[in-house]
Each structure stands twice: as structure tokens, then as C-alpha cells.
Amino acid sequence: MRDLAQGRCEEALVRLDALLRDPSVSASDRAAAANKRGVALVQLERRQEARAAFDGALAIVAEYAPALVNIGSLHFESGETENAIAYYRRAIAADEQYALAHHNLGVAYKRLGRTGDAVRELRRAHRLEGRGGSTSPNRPT
Numbered sequence: 001m002r003d004l005a006q007g008r009c010e011e012a013l014v015r016l017d018a019l020l021r022d023p024s025v026s027a028s029d030r031a032a033a034a035n036k037r038g039v040a041l042v043q044l045e046r047r048q049e050a051r052a053a054f055d056g057a058l059a060i061v062a063e064y065a066p067a068l069v070n071i072g073s074l075h076f077e078s079g080e081t082e083n084a085i086a087y088y089r090r091a092i093a094a095d096e097q098y099a100l101a102h103h104n105l106g107v108a109y110k111r112l113g114r115t116g117d118a119v120r121e122l123r124r125a126h127r128l129e130g131r132g133g134s135t136s137p138n139r140p141t
Contacts, residue, residue: 001036009040016040031061038070047074063094069101076108084108099128 003012019025019033038053051074057067072087085108091101106121 004036004040004043007043009043012040013037027060031057031064031067034060035064035067035070038067042070042074050074063090065091065095065098065101068094069098069104072101072104072108076104076111081108081111085112097128099125102128 001012003009003015016033016037020030020037025033034053034057038050038057041047041050041053051071054067054071054074057064068087068091072084072091075081075087076084085105088101088105088108091098092105095101102121103125106118106125109115109118109121
């Protein structure tokens with residue numbers, strides 16, 4: 001994760017791939033590694049591969065909220081706001097406390113002119129952030 005945080009995406013991919021091959025790594029940690037692999041690929045502008053990595057995280061943990069948000073963000077960045085909203089809602093259904101899902105849903109609602117819904121979700125995200133939730137608007141997590 002340190003490599004990814006420091007922008008060394010290729011190095012991060014090597015380490016994440018090793019984690020994914022390690023049979024002793026738990027399913028939740030493997031899902032997190034697959035998701036972070038997708039994040040590294042997004043940073044490298046390899047969006048199709050990133051989508052496959054996010055889908056890989058979901059194959060490990062069916063409703064892994066960070067991967068659902070990241071797929072939603074890929075749709076959002078492509079202008080597919082309704083598809084993004086569907087993924088953000090799935091992420092919230094999987095983890096009601098995931099602030100980033102609420103934040104990104106609020107931003108997507110705002111794009112569609114659904115101001116009341118946007119304000120509600122952004123406020124919810126803000127409250128959850130204060131409790132240790134994670135937000136980094138419409139960027140892979």
C-alpha cells in the first residue's frame with residue numbers, strides 16, 4: 001500500500017499480485033488487494049484492466065463496497081451517471097457506514113440536478129466521515 005500511496009504503481013502491482021497468489025491471505029485481504037490493484041491500474045490509465053481487478057475483488061467478496069464504489073467511479077468518469085448511481089447504491093447496501101459511497105452518490109445526484117438527494121447524501125457522508133469513514137470524491141479507493 002505504501003508503494004501505491006507514493007505513486008509507485010508498478011511496484012505496487014508486483015506486491016499486490018504476490019498477495020493475491022498467497023494462499024494464506026484471507027478472503028477479505030485478497031479482495032482488498034484486488035481492489036487496490038485496480039486503483040493502481042486506474043492511476044496508470046489502464047481502465048479496462050482496472051475494471052477487471054475490481055470485478056476480481058467482487059469475485060472474492062461478492063459485495064465489497066470499495067470495489068463497487070470504484071466501478072461506480074469508472075462509470076461516473078465516463079459520463080454514465082445512472083450506472084454510477086446503481087453501483088454507489090449497491091455499495092451502500094453492502095456497507096451503510098461507507099462514507100465515500102454516500103459522498104459519491106451525492107455528487108452523482110448533483111450532476112443529475114437532484115439537489116435534495118445530493119444534499120442528503122453529502123450530509124450523511126460528512127457525518128460518517130466524522131466517525132472514521134473514508135472519502136476521496138469519485139476517485140478509486
